[in-house]
Amino acid sequence: MTNLAAPIDRNAAFAPDKVAIRFEGAAITYAEFAREIARAAHLLRTRHGVRPGDRVAVLAANAPSYLSLLYACARLGAILLPLNWRLAAPELRYIIEHAQPRIAFAEAAFAETLHEAAPDLPTAPLAIPEGSEDKDGPGTLDDPLLLVYTSGTTGRPKGALLAQEALFHNAVMSHHMHGMTAEDHVLSVLPFFHVGGLNIQTTPALQAGATITIHPRFSADVVLAAVAKDRPSLLLTVPATLRALMAAAGWETTDLSSLRAISTGSEPVHPALVGAVTARGLPLLQVYGATESCPIAIYTRLGCATTAPTSTGLPGLLCEARVADDDGRELPPGTAGEVLLRGRNLFRGYWRDEAATAACMQGGWYRTGDIATRDTAGHFHVHDRRKNLIISGGENIYPAEVERVLLEHPAIAEAAVLGAPDPKWQEVPVAFLVLRPGAALAEEAVREHVAAQLARFKVPRRVVFTDTLPRTALGKVRHFELRPLMETARA
Structure with missing residues (x-):
């Protein structure tokens, strides 16, 4: 496999008429999706002068073209820079000045904010026009692909640089976690500007040849209506959106029988959430990770029992994890320590910040800053952030x-x-x-x-x-x- 765009082409060859993406009433087949990626790659290379290593910013709600740009960057060896549309112009300005993208693709609703943040940055509309195609490119799995800025819970955000191979290994773990195949239908409602919304189910589903339905933004009522109408098999939430679903009027009455599981992560999960989902006859899968791990690192697997409903699960298929002391030594079961991760799903470092990169790495292990314990069966129980x-x-x-x-x-x-x-x-x-x-x-x-x-x-x-x-x-x-x-x- 040359780069991460290749599986899309392979899926288009095997099943050209299979629906890859559903969005706002339209169905895009794998053949059509592959052609849009090729057009996006040609557009980036010829009209915008994008070369390997260049950053391509996107400021938009979830949309198919968002994903086309991601895979076009993979083909060219360029780097996608997802921008959080909830940020104010000064916050965006810091990220843009730090990352220095060559071009920014913007949804019309955010064009004014983008201009305020970076008036001199060349921009383009999100839609990919008809035109010539680049079906090949210099990109490889070793090239960086995503530059994702952390949410800044402690102040200024840092840009985590993820290679194409990180997304590939992450997808393999998602397939393992969810038992995901080409027969699945993923309802994708979390924002693509975070690795969770982009990489826990969405890009793994496309790598597997499955179908995804994209919602531009999360709405509890809209999600429940989509589950009833579109009959997806997998849904990813975070605890905040899961609570919103449970508070919605249709939670108790919506037919959820098409779902094989609901997945959640991003923070410790309250037992009440686990109980509310299982009461509806569904398993609640938990996933633990960070922007720096793409994010899948530890998870509960569909069909595999854990020792407690609050457990985050076991280290993923292609990721090592340990609970360690300050010197990185692994601690025995029941002893609280910091979660350390190691694997090819990890980031390459923080963009233009060698000091921050060095501070969080120890002998090849990424220090997450999260405190956890392991039980005697090896399952992880994440308690809190170390700094908290x-x-x-x-x-x-x-x-x-x-x-x-x-x-x-x-x-x-x-x-x-x-x-x-x-x-x-x-x-x-x-x-x-x-x-x-x-x-x-x-x-x-x-x-x-x-x-x-x-x-x-x-x-x-x-x-x-x-x-x-x-x-x-x-x-x-x-x-x-x-x-x-x-x-x-x-x-």
């Missing part, structure tokens, strides 16, 4: 554990727990809470609720009620934006 760990009086407090208990209270809709400096205990937990509409809750009642289930040192010393929590596009709380509000929580 609260050390109070010498005791470790994992905010995710406290948040899990808080969310069990019927009045609490959202929760985030941070550590605040304390002269006596070093740190104490502070809870930021969003209440459900019409609910009322006293601070002392919050503490009593937590104290009934957790040790006293884990009980929030202060509670801040707020209307919203700042989140990334995948629903992760941006803790660094809450820290300035810590002063308002002081007693």
Whole structure:
């Protein structure tokens, strides 16, 4: 196989009339998709002067042309730069100035924002016009293909550079995780500007010759209607979108029987979510990884039982994982440590940031910054981000554990727990809470609720009620934006 575009051509040769992509009522066969990729490659090379190693930016909601540009870049040895359309112009400006793309393809709805962010950057419409085709190119599996900027939960984002071979190995693990074949139909609703929406099911399905239905954006009601009408076999969510599905009016009545599984990831999964999905007769598969791992690294596999519903699963088919101490030594079962990953699905480093790359690598292992334990069967249980760990009086407090208990209270809709400096205990937990509409809750009642289930040192010393929590596009709380509000929580 020369490059990642080759499997699309092979699938087009084997089954030219097989539907590759469904989008807004249109069906695109593998033969048509392969031709659009070839036209996109010719367009990039001739009209925009794209050469191997050049960056091609995309600012758009999910669409078939988004994927055509990805595989066209693979054919040319160029690098796709997905831009988050939820970002403000100054945030986009930083990424564009850092990545220096040659050209940006933009959906019309975002053209003004793109111009504000980078007025001198050449742009083009997202649609790929009719024209000549490049059916071959210099790209190889060894070439970098994706430059994905992290969500910036700690400040300025970093650009993780992923090679074509990383996407190939990632797809093999997705096939293993889901039992995915050409007979599957994937409903793709998460944004392509994140590796989760792009690579957990979407690109693996196209590599397998399956069919994908693309939604431009996530909408709970639209997704449930699509499951009932289009009868997909696989659906990927994150906990935030899964909760939205469960809160929708049609969750209990929609026919979900076409689905073989629902998958989820991006943060620790609350047991209530597992129970709600299994109550509908479906397995909830969990996947763990990072932008830097493309992202699949650890997962539960369809048809294989785990020791607990909260387990993230076992190391993937083509990825090694361990729980290690600060020196990288593997820890015994039951001992908490940092998750380390190694494999050809890993990134090549951070774009123009050798120091950050060196800081997260140790002897070929990527240090994720996540804290986990392994049980005696080898299954991983991810607890929290290492940087979120609260050390109070010498005791470790994992905010995710406290948040899990808080969310069990019927009045609490959202929760985030941070550590605040304390002269006596070093740190104490502070809870930021969003209440459900019409609910009322006293601070002392919050503490009593937590104290009934957790040790006293884990009980929030202060509670801040707020209307919203700042989140990334995948629903992760941006803790660094809450820290300035810590002063308002002081007693």
